[in-house]
Amino acid sequence: MILSMLMEPEQAAQAAADATKAAEAATEAAKAAPPWETLSPWDTLPQASTFAEGTDALYLFIVGISVFFFLLVMAVQAYFMWKYRRLSEDQKTSSITHNGKIEFLWSAIPAVLLVVIFVWGEVDFLKQTVPPNDAVQVRVTGRQWFWTIEYPDYPGVQLTSSVDESQVTLMVPKGQPVQLTMTSEDVLHSFYIPAFRIKRDVVPGRYTTLWFEATQVGEFNLYCAEYCGDQHSAMIGKVKVLEPELFAAALADAGKLEQEPSESLAAFGERIYSRRGCNACHSLDGSPKTGPTWKGLWQKNETTDKGAVLVDDNYIKESILEPNAQIVNGFTGVKMPSYKGQLDDKHITALIEFMKTLK
Ligand code: HEC
Numbered sequence: 489m490i491l492s493m494l495m496e497p498e499q500a501a502q503a504a505a506d507a508t509k510a511a512e513a514a515t516e517a518a519k520a521a522p523p524w525e526t527l528s529p530w531d532t533l534p535q536a537s538t539f540a541e542g543t544d545a546l547y548l549f550i551v552g553i554s555v556f557f558f559l560l561v562m563a564v565q566a567y568f569m570w571k572y573r574r575l576s577e578d579q580k581t582s583s584i585t586h587n588g589k590i591e592f593l594w595s596a597i598p599a600v601l602l603v604v605i606f607v608w609g610e611v612d613f614l615k616q617t618v619p620p621n622d623a624v625q626v627r628v629t630g631r632q633w634f635w636t637i638e639y640p641d642y643p644g645v646q647l648t649s650s651v652d653e654s655q656v657t658l659m660v661p662k663g664q665p666v667q668l669t670m671t672s673e674d675v676l677h678s679f680y681i682p683a684f685r686i687k688r689d690v691v692p693g694r695y696t697t698l699w700f701e702a703t704q705v706g707e708f709n710l711y712c713a714e715y716c717g718d719q720h721s722a723m724i725g726k727v728k729v730l731e732p733e734l735f736a737a738a739l740a741d742a743g744k745l746e747q748e749p750s751e752s753l754a755a756f757g758e759r760i761y762s763r764r765g766c767n768a769c770h771s772l773d774g775s776p777k778t779g780p781t782w783k784g785l786w787q788k789n790e791t792t793d794k795g796a797v798l799v800d801d802n803y804i805k806e807s808i809l810e811p812n813a814q815i816v817n818g819f820t821g822v823k824m825p826s827y828k829g830q831l832d833d834k835h836i837t838a839l840i841e842f843m844k845t846l847k
């Protein structure tokens with residue numbers, strides 16, 4: 489704007505045209521199909537971490553020897569059925585006791601193959617269990633029914649999954665080891681990234697870890713792989729792998745939850761509703777989920793275990809920071825997690841403004 493005031497009109501027009509072109513190019517690049525959309529249903533999964541090839545090779549080896557021995561046993565059986573068929577009514581079965589050589593072979597060969605599978609699996613397992621010391625640290629929290637991801641080295645950054653749409657939930661640099669330290673706030677979940685061939689249970693009351701090194705830039709699917717309640721199948725997200733030099737800036741950008749200049753407070757509140765996982769338990773259309781619906785909540789007379797209250801700013805703030813102070817009648821099953829330290833006053837104000845629009 490200021491630039492255009494200093495320029496001649498033609499120059500300004502040219503600059504504006506250039507800017508539009510650049511913006512168009514950027515939108516085109518952003519629209520480029522993510523890897524899974526270019527896959528046909530028959531394609532195999534992308535091998536997007538350093539573990540993927542090893543896991544696939546061992547798996548193929550096991551499938552290969554299973555198919556080989558299946559065909560061998562079936563073929564020999566068919567041949568013997570034909571060769572030793574009964575030739576006449578009075579033919580007697582010859583008396584065969586055993587054959588030491590063959591019995592030794594059919595025990596020893598599978599035993600050797602099983603040891604090969606064990607040692608191969610153990611070597612890969614150890615590699616996947618012991619993370620390198622210089623790994624990027626990531627904290628993962630599973631909740632019914634969303635993931636929260638935090639980075640101890642990037643304070644304030646928080647990414648979440650959403651039950652309504654799959655969005656970027658984990659952002660990692662390419663070619664650098666990443667270590668996940670995971671726990672659950674409620675039930676058993678399981679953190680699963682098929683393209684990386686990693687999966688581990690996420691358990692309440694203890695920490696489990698996983699590590700990987702991504703080898704491809706792109707977006708990959710992330711799932712909860714443990715049935716954890718009625719929205720289990722919506723506990724999904726995307727892993728975004730970036731070039732290392734873009735990682736820190738992109739993470740700061742994706743992790744901040746701030747009002748955009750053009751955004752109303754209520755619209756910002758709606759974004760918080762889906763970005764911070766409120767949508768996992770609160771509906772906007774009047775139907776109760778794990779928690780009460782937000783439709784018609786503002787200025788409603790709510791009945792709680794501490795008696796009747798009018799839903800106003802203070803009650804909502806208390807419900808978010810200390811959810812157990814007053815528990816709404818009929819919602820004593822799953823507890824709402826406290827958002828103390830995760831949402832500040834600005835966020836809460838935006839949420840309240842959003843709730844006021846839900847008549
Ligand atoms: C794991 C499920 C869960 C999540 C996630 C959740 N809540 Fe709740 N929420 C509940 C339950 C259950 C109740 C009712 C029990 C109580 O009052 O604590 C509740 C009650 C409330 C109430 C009071 C509603 C009323 O009818 O009086 C408000 C306000 C609220 N939540 C806001 C939020 C906000 C804001 C978020 C996201 C930042 C959120 N909740 C995320 C489960 C959840």
Ligand SMILES: [Cu+2]
Pocket residue numbers: 630633676677678712713714715716720723
């Ligand atoms: Cu789960």
